[in-house]
Amino acid sequence: MIPVTCPACGLQILVPTKVQGRTGVCFNCGQALTVPAPPDKAAPAPPPAANGGRKDLVFQPGDRLADRYVIRSLIGRGGMGAVYAARDTLLGEDVALKCLLPGLLRTEKARRMFLQEAQVTRKLRHENIVAVHDVSATPEGILYISMELAAGEPLRGFLRRQRAERRLVEVRFAVSVVSQMLAGLEYAHRFVIHRDIKPENVILLANERVKLLDFGLARAVEEELALETDGPKKKKRLVGTMGYAAPEQVKFQPLDPRADLYAVGLVLQELLTLRTPLDPPRPLDQVRRDVSPSLARVLEKALEEDRDHRWPDARAFRAALEAAYETSYRPPAAAVPATGAAGPASTEGMVWFPGGRFLMGSNALRESSPEAEVAVAPFWMDAHPVTVAEYRRYLGETGAPSPRYWNDPDCRGDEQPVVGVSWQEALAYAAWAGKTLPTEAQWEFAARGRENRPYPWGALPPDATRCNFGEHIGGTTMVTLYDDGCTPDGIHDLAGNVFEWTLDPFAPYGTIRNRPEEAAQIPRRAVRGGCFQSPPEELTTAARRGVFPETQARTIGFRCVVPAPQTDESA
Structure with missing residues (x-):
C-alpha cells in the first residue's frame, strides 16, 4: 500500500501498489488524482523485522x-x-x-x-x-x-x-x-x-x-x-x-x-x-x-x-x-428431472391433518402480509425432514447424483436432515416417493394449527431445549432431537435446524391470492422454518424467505406431504 495525497483537500489515502500510474478521483472532494508511477530505482530496504528473518513472508513448501x-x-x-x-x-x-x-x-x-x-x-x-x-x-x-x-x-x-x-x-x-x-x-x-x-x-x-x-x-x-x-x-x-x-x-x-x-x-x-x-x-x-x-x-x-x-x-x-x-428478467423455472417412476405413496412416518380454515400470514412481517383466512384440504405430512438415510435409499434405487455436502462429515449422520438439495432435486425425490412438497399453506397449517401458535410448540420463545438455532451448535442435528419443540400433532423440526423447501413461488401473498398466473412466473421458491443459523424472529410460524430453485445450501432441506385423495363429497 502506498499513500496518495489529494492536492485540493489534503486527504491522504492508502492505495494498492498495483494501481500505480493510474488516474482516479478523491472521494472527499472530487479532485482528479494520479497515483504516482513506481520509481526507477529500488526503494530503500525496510528495517529488519522481529520475525525470525521472515520480513518478506517467503516460506517454502515444507516449512x-x-x-x-x-x-x-x-x-x-x-x-x-x-x-x-x-x-x-x-x-x-x-x-x-x-x-x-x-x-x-x-x-x-x-x-x-x-x-x-x-x-x-x-x-x-x-x-x-x-x-x-x-x-x-x-x-x-x-x-x-x-x-x-x-x-x-x-x-x-x-x-x-x-x-x-x-x-x-x-x-x-x-x-x-x-x-x-x-x-x-x-x-x-x-x-x-x-x-x-x-x-x-x-x-x-x-x-x-x-x-x-x-x-x-x-x-x-x-x-x-x-x-x-x-x-x-x-x-x-x-x-x-x-x-x-x-x-x-x-x-x-x-x-x-x-x-x-x-x-x-x-x-x-x-x-x-x-x-x-x-x-x-x-x-x-x-x-x-x-x-x-x-x-x-x-x-x-x-x-x-x-x-x-x-x-x-x-x-x-x-x-x-x-x-x-x-x-x-424472470427466467423460466427448470424442469424437474425424471429420476425414476413414482411409486405408490406410503404414509408411514407421516402425520394426518384433517384440513380446515385458519389464519395464514402476519401483518407484522412485510414478507408475510396481509393476513388472510385460508382453507386447506386434508393431507399427510412427514413427521420430520427427509433424512440422510432416507435420501441414500433414493440415490441407490434411482442412480440420481449425490447432493452437495453429501461427503461432508458434518452432514452425513443417518438421522440428520439431508442438505445441499435444490428445489428440483427435492421435487424429484418427492415424485419417487409418490409424494410432493408442501404448499406454504399446508406447511403453515401444520406449524401453527387452528390455535394460531406463534411457534410450532406454542407461545414460549425459542430456546436451546426446543430447537437448533442462532449458531448455538453451528450445524445440523438429528431431526428428532428436540421433543420439546414438537407440535401438539407430533411434527418435529418445523423451527430451526434447516429451512424447508415448499412448492410455492416466493411472491407477495396479495399476488399469490389475486394474480396466481403472475405469481407462477416468479422463479424463487419459498422456504420456511428457519435454520441452525437463524435469529429467533425467523423461527415464527409465519416467517418466510425466497430462494432461487437451483440453490444447494447447507441450511436447506425438505419434507414431503401426501394430499388426501378427493372423494365425491370433496370434489
Whole structure:
C-alpha cells in the first residue's frame, strides 16, 4: 500500500501498489488524482523485522509455522500479507494460512485489537463467509489467521479476465454473486462490520457460490494508523482500497453496516460494467442496454452519498435486488428431472391433518402480509425432514447424483436432515416417493394449527431445549432431537435446524391470492422454518424467505406431504 495525497483537500489515502500510474478521483472532494508511477530505482530496504528473518513472508513448501502448520504452496500475496495452502497437523486438515506483514501492526494496541476482532470473526459460521479456525502469533511475532481453504478464485481475477476478453458479465450472474454477498453480510452484521469489501475479498467457488473473507482485519489496521497519525500536524490516512470506501469512511466518521452496503453497490456496478471505481465514470445505460430500470434504481440507491438514503440493511438491499431481477428478467423455472417412476405413496412416518380454515400470514412481517383466512384440504405430512438415510435409499434405487455436502462429515449422520438439495432435486425425490412438497399453506397449517401458535410448540420463545438455532451448535442435528419443540400433532423440526423447501413461488401473498398466473412466473421458491443459523424472529410460524430453485445450501432441506385423495363429497 502506498499513500496518495489529494492536492485540493489534503486527504491522504492508502492505495494498492498495483494501481500505480493510474488516474482516479478523491472521494472527499472530487479532485482528479494520479497515483504516482513506481520509481526507477529500488526503494530503500525496510528495517529488519522481529520475525525470525521472515520480513518478506517467503516460506517454502515444507516449512513449519508455530510448530503446527506445514506450508504446502503460496496462494497469493497482497498489501497486508501472504496466503499459503498449509496442513494443520493438529487437526489433520488442509487450511489457508494468512500471514500478516510484520510491519502492518507494530503497536501493541493495534495487535491487541486485531486479536480481539479475530475472536469475533472466529464465531462467524455462514455458507457465504470463509470460516476462520484459529488466530494467533508465532513466537517470532508473525500474526497469522488459519481459515477454511476455499477452492476458488478471487472475484478480482474473474473480472480481469472478463475485461481482457471484453465480455460483459451476465446480469443473472452479477445478481447471484451480490445476493450471496448480502446474505453473508446480513448474518455478519449482527456481530461485525467488514470495512473493506472489494472484489479481492470475494471468493468465487464452483457452481457460482460466493464467500467473503477478511472480516475485522481493517479495524485493527485503522487503529494502527490512528496511532501513527496522532498530533496536530499529522494527516489522516484511510484504510481500504481507493474507490471502495464509503463517503463517511473517507471523512473519518463513525461507521455502521451501511458502509459495507455502499461497497457492495460498487462491486455490483463493476460486475455490470467491468469498470472499476478508479475508471472515469460513465452512465450505466451507456455501458450496456440490458440492465432494467428497476435494477438500475436498486444500484443507484446503494450508492447514495448520504447513508440515510441508502438501503437500511443487507436484507432490504438483497430483497430489492432479487425482486428487481425477478420482475424484469424472470427466467423460466427448470424442469424437474425424471429420476425414476413414482411409486405408490406410503404414509408411514407421516402425520394426518384433517384440513380446515385458519389464519395464514402476519401483518407484522412485510414478507408475510396481509393476513388472510385460508382453507386447506386434508393431507399427510412427514413427521420430520427427509433424512440422510432416507435420501441414500433414493440415490441407490434411482442412480440420481449425490447432493452437495453429501461427503461432508458434518452432514452425513443417518438421522440428520439431508442438505445441499435444490428445489428440483427435492421435487424429484418427492415424485419417487409418490409424494410432493408442501404448499406454504399446508406447511403453515401444520406449524401453527387452528390455535394460531406463534411457534410450532406454542407461545414460549425459542430456546436451546426446543430447537437448533442462532449458531448455538453451528450445524445440523438429528431431526428428532428436540421433543420439546414438537407440535401438539407430533411434527418435529418445523423451527430451526434447516429451512424447508415448499412448492410455492416466493411472491407477495396479495399476488399469490389475486394474480396466481403472475405469481407462477416468479422463479424463487419459498422456504420456511428457519435454520441452525437463524435469529429467533425467523423461527415464527409465519416467517418466510425466497430462494432461487437451483440453490444447494447447507441450511436447506425438505419434507414431503401426501394430499388426501378427493372423494365425491370433496370434489
